[in-house]
Amino acid sequence: MPTTAPPKPLLARLNWYWIFQLAGWNGAALLSLASLSRAPLSAAIIGVSWCGAATGLLLSIAWRRLLRRRGWIAGRFAWQRIVPCLLLIALVQSLLVGASYALLQPFGPVTSWLWLPSAMVSWFGIFLLWTILYAMIIALRRASRLEAETLRLQVLAKDAELRALQAQVNPHFFFNSLNSVRALVFEDRQAAADTLDRLAALMRHALNAGRHDTVALADELGAVRAYLEIEAIRFEARLTVRFEIKSGLGATPIPPMALQTLVENAVRHGIEQQPEGGTIVLNAQRAADGVRITVANSGVLRTNSASTGLGLANARQRLQLALGPAASLSLAEHNGWVRAELFLPEPS
Incomplete structure (x- = not known):
């Protein structure tokens, strides 16, 4: 009409x-x-x-x-x-x-x-x-x-610029996922089919995300869960994940794939670098004038990683382009944990 x-x-x-x-x-x-x-x-x-x-x-x-x-x-x-x-x-x-x-x-x-x-x-x-x-x-x-x-x-x-940044998809994860599916085909066909379903859902989320400046936090968390479930096949017992999400935050707007980028960095530059593996904790709670989300992984901050810096720079840029200058992203190490913290301001 x-x-x-x-x-x-x-x-x-x-x-x-x-x-x-x-x-x-x-x-x-x-x-x-x-x-x-x-x-x-x-x-x-x-x-x-x-x-x-x-x-x-x-x-x-x-x-x-x-x-x-x-x-x-x-x-x-x-x-x-x-x-x-x-x-x-x-x-x-x-x-x-x-x-x-x-x-x-x-x-x-x-x-x-x-x-x-x-x-x-x-x-x-x-x-x-x-x-x-x-x-x-x-x-x-x-x-x-x-x-x-x-x-x-x-x-x-x-x-x-936002559309271009949203169109970025990490090829490493995609190829690792295909390798995991290939291994499962000979061991557990149902698990291989489930992994393909998760991979398809994640790729669908990434493609649809390019059409919007923001998505609901609940949708972004669904994509993150699918990603971590796929990675759990590769890491097995080396990867432990905890979600600490307060209720009532599902409708919070967040740039598409922003949280995914932080979780992916935690896996690639944290868990993957430790022979014994480690733990990833996702925490989301209400803060003054917005929502604060923390992605923490056990390990040390590797400042010499160019790819980590690029991914975080893109995530920070997406965040401020979509939500304004009040949005922020910080990365720090404390007591054996690396914490990436997102602040999503309330929509004006």
Whole structure:
């Protein structure tokens, strides 16, 4: 079913150009009326005040079209072209206002042209101020659009980066799993079939995960359980796993395969490196403003492993791309345990 875009806010729907135009020129008419207050208020005085506002409005509309068509304020001000035009506009406006004085005669017949230079200076200043204000508004609007476009491009870039990171699948685990299945085929066909089912479910989760920024923690834990059950075939008694998951956390959003990456690192660079094997403990509990997940494995932190650093860097990047800068991932060793800790902030 097609959906309609939500309506824009009222302030965004208003035509601010015309609001400012009408308000500004009516304000100019009131100022003109106030400057003529030395004489008794009459229809002629009101007429010349609003005639000046009306002609000023029409000239400013034509001036705006010229500025936009010529691009004189698109970048740097083309003062060498703007100033002569403003002098011409000031002259035309002064003559039009003079014509209204001659027609309406608020102070009697116009018999002198001595008023023209001062009128031109006044109208030049008014139209110069109008031009500067209009250029400022255009610059602010352009900056706002540029910021919005930059933000849109950043979001698109982050989304593409997130999709690329989510598409990564560790080939070592896949080939090890196939080797485990091959060995089981000759020993226990049912166990081999069950392992293939788990592998298919895990691969399905990885492929589907690439379509979403986050998945539910319950789904991610299901994939992790399938992964550890497959690895348990290879390690047998050398691998012990404990899940300590508090209830009510299943709907918590988490980047796809993020927890899987941490568990895989614990197996490959912890359990696999110890002849006697070891233990992996997954703990998830509610924390202030979010959920804290810990993946701990017995052993030592191997800082010289480039692949571990890359996997953790990708996991940290996925985490912050999907959930924001408040999300975090840390790795530390303490008392014979290596702990990778995820903090998932509450959705805003």
